[in-house]
Amino acid sequence: MASSLRTNPANTPPPPPSPAIDVRGVTVAYTNGHVALRDATFSLDGGTICGLVGVNGSGKSTLFKAIMGFVKPAAGSVRINGQPVGAAHKKASVAYVPQSEDVDWAFPVSVWDVVLMGRYGAMNLLRIPRQSDKRLAAEALEQVGVADLRSRQIGELSGGQRKRVFLARALAQQAKIILLDEPFTGVDVQTEEAIIALLDRMRDQGCTMLVSTHNLGSVPRFCDRVVIINRTVVAAGPTATTFTRDNLALAFGGALRRLRVDHTDVPGATSHELTVLTDDEGALILGDDGLPPPRTTPDRPAPTAPPGAGA
């Protein structure tokens, strides 16, 4: 098939673009012998927001580390835009927003320093920022709404502000692929709304985002796709068909709080049974079909407070 196409170049359709992230059969074992991921496979195309859910210790951060090239898979491969991870990172094509526990908040750097770090890949060897680098960093700070905090030491910020600063660094990097490790943990609802709005905008610009979260309730609201993991990929695909009660049960087992509410308790409910699943944070409410509610974006009702205000 492929060879017959090659002999007939006039009819060759353009090759399908490589997936933005392609994880194939990845197994990761730590030096202490613990196998954190086994045979994990999924792939993401450009312009997608993908949720990554699983219990604590299910390997979410490990998966990020494999994509960042920090742990070498014992088996399998990770490709970014069709390239091996090393080559992709040399071009600064992936931005990474670490989980809060991984950051040394007492480190002597200011908000401005951190956001400028997003531009390092583009700077000369002495890392002296050009005017354009400063402009991009300033714009990124504006976009996440913390421009007034630029000279603060990073430890002097609230949880929400801290997340915004690291998000600004990712924006300043201008990467088309962004990995976010638990961006909603420890932030207020307003910041969560602002982050989701920002991710939506980035998706419309063609960015691909992989977002790990325990906030199951908001996954159907902003994720086009989900990857559900429990030391391997349990399910991966479009949110509407993948983020189901049955798949979540597979990944979370007894780790989820599951409340059943009889419809007679809920005025106006039409379903026979509601399932409320909660991991750590926002609860997920499923109807009797066990399927997530349909996506509401882009016409999601506006949050009561203006987006981006305060934190």
Next chain:
Amino acid sequence: MIDALLQPLQSEFMLKAIGVSALIGLTCAALSCFVTLKGWSLMGDALSHAVVPGVAIAYAAKLPFALGAFASGMLAAGVMGFVKDRTRLREDAVIGIVFTTFFALGVLLISLYPSNINLKTIVFGNILGIADADIVQVLIISAVTLAVLAFKWKDLVIFLFDPSHARAVGLPTRFLHALLLTLLAATAVASLQAVGACLVVAMLVTPGATAYLLTDRFGAMMLIAMTVGTLTAAVGAYASYFLNGSTGGCIVVLQTGVFAVTLAVAPKHGLITAHRSRVVAGRAAPALSGGAA
């Protein structure tokens, strides 16, 4: 009186001792900012002990001492990395085992094959008796270390702060890790002559720790640390002339003194400020509840 105070500055060997000490103080202090933020104090201590067998062998073989010391330090670092990556032992246990083994080996070698260095010089330093050839080695090491830091400090800061991001913007994290380790070993070698294997770690930690209490910006931290490190080393060497005591001891006691004062009075991160804000908060709390009642 003035004459007496200026007297050490008239003798060539004292001038040399003060100058070399200051240079070593400067180099160690520049590196100390990275050591304190990376949590590598123990690693600094380990490397400064692990260089000893190399020094013994270099002197016996009539090679430059810095060469032997550096090779020995890097070998120790390599062994530590190798063992750590392959066992479930914690890093500090691995470091503890490896560096004491190297140090013991060095002590043994020196006692078995006495040469023109003695154990006391290596362990406690002897800047007043430093040979010109050794001064040249110290000069080269310091110059190279400071030059590398001047070019690479921003990359190293990103690597310390957020290795994942360093990788994401295309920085070679493995290389930066190795570079920092190499600079640490080189600096440990250079300081051996001034303060000796036992006290090198003080010069590699205290100035950085002092500066960290005084500022929230890395650039300022470097400048403060280098100023403190240089001045304390020079003044310490000068004072040891009058006290007729150990130069290394003088320098380190001085550095610790500066640290202690800073710890007490630092405007933002000092103990007195912390105490005051606790007191203020304690006073405010009852006032608030009183107002509500």
